[in-house]
Amino acid sequence: MAGLLQALVAVSEKAAEVARRCRAEEPLFRLLVAEKTGPERNRRFLQDFKTLADVLIQEVIKHDLGTQFPELREHIHGEESNEFRDVEGGTVTVRVCATPEDTAALLLSVLGPEQTRAAELLAEAVHREVTLGDTELAGIDPGVAPGDLGIWIDPIDSTNEFIGGREDVAAIDGIAPGGLRSALVLVGAFDRHSGVPVLGVINEPFFQRDPQTHRWQGRFHWGVAHGDTRLCSLSPPAAHACPPRVVLSRAEGAAVRGALGSLGGGPPHFAAGAGYKLLCVALGLADAFVLSQATTFAWDSCAPHAILRALGGGVVALAAALRAGGTGDPPELVYHRPHPGEAGGERWANRDGLVAFVHRQHLRAVLDALGDLPGL
The missing domain is CATH 3.30.540.10 (Fructose-1,6-Bisphosphatase, subunit A, domain 1)
Incomplete structure (x- = not known):
């Protein structure tokens, strides 16, 4: 490995x-x-x-x-x-x-x-x-076989x-829009x-x-x-007290924007690219990335998800987490099961949306804010 x-x-x-x-x-x-x-x-x-x-x-x-x-x-x-x-x-x-x-x-x-x-x-x-100049990589063996x-x-x-x-897009609080x-x-x-x-x-x-x-x-x-x-390779970002700072897609609906904006963590940031928004969470530039739509796929989230898990966080399926309420740990995304009956890339869509986080208090704050929204 x-x-x-x-x-x-x-x-x-x-x-x-x-x-x-x-x-x-x-x-x-x-x-x-x-x-x-x-x-x-x-x-x-x-x-x-x-x-x-x-x-x-x-x-x-x-x-x-x-x-x-x-x-x-x-x-x-x-x-x-x-x-x-x-x-x-x-x-x-x-x-x-x-x-x-x-x-x-x-x-x-x-x-x-x-x-x-x-x-x-x-x-x-x-x-x-x-x-590669990173000599630390040579000594890492987490004990799983490539097979x-x-x-x-x-x-x-x-x-x-x-x-x-x-090339000239200025960052806002460290996040490039x-x-x-x-x-x-x-x-x-x-x-x-x-x-x-x-x-x-x-x-x-x-x-x-x-x-x-x-x-x-x-x-x-x-x-x-x-x-x-x-x-x-990253250090876990500091656990800011709630409310969390959230990054969103510009395609996110008004209801989700409003619910998350009312948390009090400041207006949501907006950025392009699912991978980049997930990276912003790993870097501590945002406390959570929330997406209510099925517009990301396994290839978008797998690598950042592994890094977030390494930092102590994860990526949960938003709709499934809301259906589960507050019982147990919310279900995280998995990457080995295609959706039956779908064709092409839609077989690997993250259908339930997602919430990416490092610290669980930020995940819980997001789920509490979205829990009463219809249609999620």
């Missing part, structure tokens, strides 16, 4: 570099979108795009983890199909080839022959070796913000038998610009929560 943790961090770093390179090639980037249709489409958006970066990053992670841990190969799941429309309207199956030259040639069939240099840069990023795990990948969470590319800061790479591992998330990596490819080179720099966070083991 220590080797797997290192591998997850390494692939997240490689994925972040692919994302940065795609953003650096602005004329190319405009060509990298293909509209999702049918069961792949996220119902929340009028237009929902996948990018070549999404697909390529997902396939890099699958390739690298499957090569290093063959027992995982059939249990690595992601948001995206690896089929992409080529320049002539046909379909190309994007994958990592044996050599950088072969990968570049495949990418050229998507990008077109005039984009040779861009394909080469992407292929170089895909095939490069990653050296017992499954993986959920969100190659670029908050794809719309990644496409929009806004949108822009590139909210585009993350999420890689989480869950126990295939229980569905409980046990390991997570969140990578921020666009954390800050280097003041000398003006190039984007990233950072990553990891957490392990298995059995009695709780290890994390």
Whole structure:
């Protein structure tokens, strides 16, 4: 498992570099979108795009983890199909080839022959070796075998913000309302038998610009929560007294906004990207992330959920927790059971919404505030 943790961090770093390179090639980037249709489409958006970066990053992670841990190969799941429309309207199956030259040639069939240099840069990023400076990772062994795990990948969470590319969005109380800061790479591992998330990596490819080179720099966070083991690259945020500070989606309904606003923890913050809002809770920038709608999926929440568990918190299913009232511990999200009768990504929707937290008094305050709202 220590080797797997290192591998997850390494692939997240490689994925972040692919994302940065795609953003650096602005004329190319405009060509990298293909509209999702049918069961792949996220119902929340009028237009929902996948990018070549999404697909390529997902396939890099699958390739690298499957090569290093063959027992995982059939249990690595992601948001995206690896089929992409080529320049002539046909379909190309994007994958990592044996050599950088072969990968570049495949990418050229998507990008077109005039984009040779861009394909080469992407292929170089895909095939490069990653050296981690975090020596602590090598000594971590929480005692679970890779063969017992499954993986959920969100190659670029908050794809719309990644496409929009806004770089000058000012943070409010440390929380960026949108822009590139909210585009993350999420890689989480869950126990295939229980569905409980046990390991997570969140990578921020666009954390800050280097003041000398003006190039984007990233950072990553990891957490392990298995059995009695709780290890994390982050320190648990301080337990602020209630009422909690809450971060929400802008699509959240007025009733939920009003109920949470009346808690007295200040007006809710709003941010893009489920992964980013979950990260804000892990960092202590917010005490809870509340979502009443079924617009997040297993790939959005698995990795951050593992980190929150490592910090002593979790992510509960909102509607199920409200149905249970105050009896027992609210049910947390699990990641191994698709919804029967659904197609595409909807099989893995977090149907009951969610509440993410580190400290249980903040979870209880949120549930008490929402307990009497109709329709939840």
